[in-house]
Amino acid sequence: MPFVRNILHYNSLSIVGLEKNTGKTVCLNYILRRLNDMGAHVGVTSIGVDGEQVDSVFATAKPEIVLYEGTHFITSEQHYLKRQLVSCLEAVDSRRTALGPLVTARVLIRGKALLSGAATTGILRTQIEQLDSMGVDISIVDGALSRLSLASPTVTDAMILATGAAVSANVKQLVSKTKFLHNLILLDEVDPSLREQLNTIQSGLWAVDDEGHPHDLGIASVFLIDRAEKDILRFGKTLFASGAVSDRLLRVLAAKEKGITLIARDFTKLFITPEAYNEFTRRDGRLLVLQRSKLIAVTLNPTSPQGFLLDSKTTCNILSDALQTPVYDVMKIEQ
Amino acid sequence: MKIKELIKQDAGFQYIIDSMEFMSSAGRRRMLKTDFCNNADELRNEWHRLDCAIQATLEYKYKKPYIDLRHCLMCLHDLQGTLSSLSNHTALNEVELFEIKTLSQQAQIAKGAIEGLGLSEILPIPDTSEVFSLLDPDHTGIANFYIYDSYDPRLTPLRRELNALQTSDGDPIRISELLALQNEIQAEVCIRLSDQLHVWADTLITTMEQMAYTDFLLAKAELSIRWELTQPEIGDAIEYKGLINPRLKERNEKANLRYQPVDITLHPGVCLITGANMAGKTVLLKSVGTAQIMAQCGMYIPASKAVVKLFEGVLTSIGDDQDEMNGLSSYAAEIIKISDILRSCRQHDMLVLIDEPARTTNPVEGKALVQAIIKILNDMSSTTMVTTHYSQLGATCRRLRVKGFVENMSDLPLNPQNINRFIDYSLTEDNSDDVPHEALRIATILNCDTEMITLAQQNINQ
Secondary structure (H helix, E strand, C coil): CCHHHHHCCCCEEEEEECCCCCCHHHHHHHHHHHHHHCCCCEEEEEECCCCCCCCCCHHHHCCCEEECCCCEEEEEHHHHHCCEEEEEEEEEEEEEECCEEEEEEEEEEEEEECCCCECCHHHHHHHHHHHHHCCCCEEEEECCCCCCHHHCCCCCCEEEEEEECCCCCCHHHHHHHHHHHHHHHCCCECCHHHHHHHHCCCCCEEEECCCCCEEEEEECCHHHCCCCCCCCCCCCCEEEECCCEEHHHHHHHHHHCCCCEEEECCHHHEECCHHHHHHHHHCCCEEEECCCCEEEEEEEECECCCCCECCHHHHHHHHHHHHCCCEEEHHHHHC | CEHHHHHCCCCCHHHHHHHCCCCCHHHHHHHHCCECCCCHHHHHHHHHHHHHHHHHHHHHCCCHHHHHHHHHHHCCCCCHHHHHHHHCCCCCCHHHHHHHHHHHHHHHHHHHHHHHCCCCCCCCCCCCHHHHHHCCCCCCCCCCECCCHHHCCCHHHHHHHHHHHHHCCCCHHHHHHHHHHHHHHHHHHHHHHHHHHHCCHHHHHHHHHHHHHHHHHHHHHHHHHHCCCECCEECCCEEEEEECCHHHHHHHHHCCCCCCCEEEEECCEEEEEECCCCCCHHHHHHHHHHHHHHHHCCCCECCCEEEECCCCEEEEECCCCCEHHHCECHHHHHHHHHHHHHHHHHHCCEEEEEECCCCCCCHHHHHHHHHHHHHHHHCCCCEEEEECCCCCCCCCCEEEEEEEECCCCCCCCCCCCCHHHHEEEEEEECCCCCCCCCHHHHHHHCCCCHHHHHHHHHHHHC
């Protein structure tokens, strides 16, 4: 598979799934094995020791990850003590999670381990920095459930998107759901000078005038916005949402006027449905991002957790055509 | 009394803690469990240690030993749980052993840095090098940890076989067996190491506590320098020159407002404080309370000169404790609190600060209550400050009046933004039984409703 070589161009990589059971872990295992063959020094962690994971089902439901000699990994104390490999502890974090403090260790003899990690992207960022300082070539973050926040370009440099039968057993729906997210990941970026100006803005909805200067519209949360909101276009038709973008915002803007450009921070801030997005684009609305994520590959898990199996080759081809990008069957690449 | 309980007294001490720069959570915890000390010798010793720490900080602030020590303290984890397990003969796991190894190493680095600062005498750190050696059987000198092969002769061959099988995708059943056996041996080693470390439990607890105390002392020293705090003397009465309320001073500085320090002397018995609204009576109570707590937990004081009397505790009734969930009105909550204070003062020598007692009930009974409170407290050994707006109380206690509003104090226009510049916050002895009547004047300056003010003035004139 060609995409593993691309990974080493980046400092950090996240693996996120459209749904649970889309084969993130299988994909991670494949990447780790290939990177080991290539002699890369890898750091691995995960996001979230959240409620869903601290579940008795978890230990059995979540497949274990194979870690190779020299790999640095971060996990919680409780998962560390259950590891099936030989490793040496190098750091213990003073912050505690539900599964004890997070620990960093180096693998001495390869084997399996369970990964758990920071609950917030802020802590995740410091962990990636820590792995960096231990001299890893690349830090890989295993996604939890269907969380996307870790794929933000402010957290990890590149991403792999996992999709599969778990999203929908209906190929048409699977393709349309995957394609929608794929489109959001590939949204165009604003030009660098504007990005520099908008990057420092921490909250609220802002307008960008024709000279490219931002103006605070005094709307603290876009979730509170309604159609009666006056004057939001007084500086022009370009707006910047510093936080989350919701369906409601898109619909309010679509109803306001044609040809509005809305800038979001990155695709992980878009909590929108295809329906609202379509309404917005039908009115010539344009959605841009400050920073686009580097999508390295899309992988497919043809098996659904209920045991339903899609035809791998056909589905990969249909998806590839729709996304205009190669799609890999994780079960096949593992073999 | 512990600091933790004194924070609840709402004398403004929380702000002091929040302003201190602790390197570790253990240092902060150490501060919170400090006793409110009324032993003069102990306090003088603590102030001496603080003085040494201040001198060392001034001399070495940006130099190696000081930076090393701060770094050690930043890495300090609070190992209370782990260390009490060790005392109780509970076997520690690998992560806990790692933490102990790190502590023993950091303690030795801290010890060296403290020597470099010339503070070994006041900050003795136990020698934990044997603990480190026990957890570093291969003499790597690094604070990494795992169950090293050298801990058990069975580990080397086992791991060699495991490694061979893992790298060649060998028999998974054999791999499982080897991992299970390894875990068993590791658990045995953990138990053995925990046994060997047990004799060190007390030393490690002392080490941890000393490191936490070092953090606390350095935070106090840093604050003393930053706020230019003063070492108090101990006497039979409170005597402050240039007393400052750090919180208000900082707020005023941010808002570009002037801050006026005050002088005050307080003797056992009651001192009644009167003064117009906005004259800073409540702030004065909080300043006195904060300074007292600071002194008695071994800190220096925000004043240019300070003599403190030592008390068994500080009791306050400041602010509105209305608690609708408890079904208590402002008045009920307050009067229960004051009644508790009186009970306490019958047995202990306390500093008591009461802000405008009985202000939320009818003035007839309110005044009678204030008279009673003053009478009772004035006959006790405790030192009490009571602020009030009631006049003609007929009390025989000492009275201080905040000078308050001075019309020609500034050349600036008199408006709500500048009003602070027209108030003289200094105190003066007052022999009259009357209180300043400036409520309407102040309401006028604050641009309040003119009809209300005119009508009120007419009511007074009648």
